[in-house]
Amino acid sequence: MRLDEQTRGDFAILARIVNGHPLVYLDSAASSQKPRSVVEAMTRYYERSHANVHRSIHTLGEEATELYEAARDRVQRFVGAAAREEIVFTRGTTDGIGIVAEAVGRTLRPGDEILVTELEHHSNLVPWQVAARDRGARVRAVPVIGDGVLDLAALDRLLGPRTRLVAVAHVSNVLGTILPVAEIVARARRVGALTLVDGAQAVPHMPVDMSALGCDFYVFSSHKMLGPTGIGVLYGRRSVLEALEPARGGSEMIKEVWIDRATWNDLPWRFEPGTPPIAEAVGLDAAIEYLEKLGMDRVREHTHALAVQAATQLAAIPGVRVFGPRQERGAVVAFSVEGLHPHDVAAALDTDGIAVRAGHHCAQPLMRWCGVVGTSRASFSVFNSPEEVALLAHAVGDLQRALG
């Protein structure tokens, strides 16, 4: 059975009629929909077990703590981390990058360099700009070349003794380019630089394995991988996290406090100040369980096939330009239609019940590289079908007429 046929009934929202048409949801790269098991797990938690975690000496508190920490164990297994201490819960990908940027940022010296790439999401760009500006360091970018791949020769030229950290996306949220992360990490390590990988567009669609990638930090969001909003994960290599001074203080990250000083709790809680997103951790746990049952290899195969189909069918339409590598790509396809603004494209598709993203996708430097203000973007999840991709292509082909 096809993956979409198997999963479609699990997503109640897909029964919606939008503007007189069955919803065709092609915006999972912005935020995916949630299967019933995720919603039910969170409801069950709120109706049976909710209390604050860690220091509540009563039955509900113990249940909540158990559920919260069980979610951590599942995340650890899911991404192939060596230890549960390496899994820090955050509010999302942006928050995870912020935690690292603040902590690493305060160790930067004037002249130090943070190396990013031209295709980064603003969230993997601006935190480094802020950190660098405060310390007299600077941000440099590895260029994008060809049909949207990284210039690895330039990477070698840009890496040097001043490079303190290399921050790269695993999968581009616009081009769909899958970056050779293990290779980049290995080269960064040779100059002694730390590495952070933005896995927001990778973890929902392909198996990821920290031991194989070898990076120091890896961040991703729950809400793009069938889980709830409000929680994300920061993987940090244990030895690196241990050496890192936390930048944010309060409650769970503390061991002992005096008026003028404090000592830090053990990992991973050292980087989790404040009451964490408990119900969201329960929901993320259920989302990963759901994905594990499907099998991430099958998920990758399915979403990749949809992306290749979309890229091929859209590129065949006169006046349509498809961005990014044609074959080796993640589950997003950005495109533009000659003479039409991406927002008008998205608004017109919405009248057919088709939800796509339009705009600069929080990647303005990459938009400049593409030579456009913005693009429209279709993205795919387990529940999308080849028929929906065909509907998209048909509607895009009909746009010039539709917009009069």
Place this chain on the structure above:
Amino acid sequence: MSATVRPALYSDVIRERWRRPRFRGELADATASAEDVNPLCGDRVRMQLRLEDGQVRAARFTGDSCAICSASADVVAELVEGHPRSEATALQVRDILEILKTDVRPTRMRCVTLPLTVLGKALA
């Protein structure tokens, strides 16, 4: 799906103004100009004015923007050209919406207001 008749996405006025703008272009003898971007989409509108004796003698716009924003800019330019500067300053969003003859969803309202914001900066 090809058999369905779509309800018009945008009003006739928006489509006409977007496809065949009357005030798009550069003003060689502009005395004031401004530009701004819509942070939501990266759209950019530039407005040029020739101000003389308390009058807006000419107004033109350029920029990369969607149909609604282009139509709005075209209307804004038309509404101020040949009018006293004080009238131009007093221009409101509802004046534009009235001419565009359309209900604009809240998510697209910034597309309407950007040209007005740019006009305000040019007149400031």
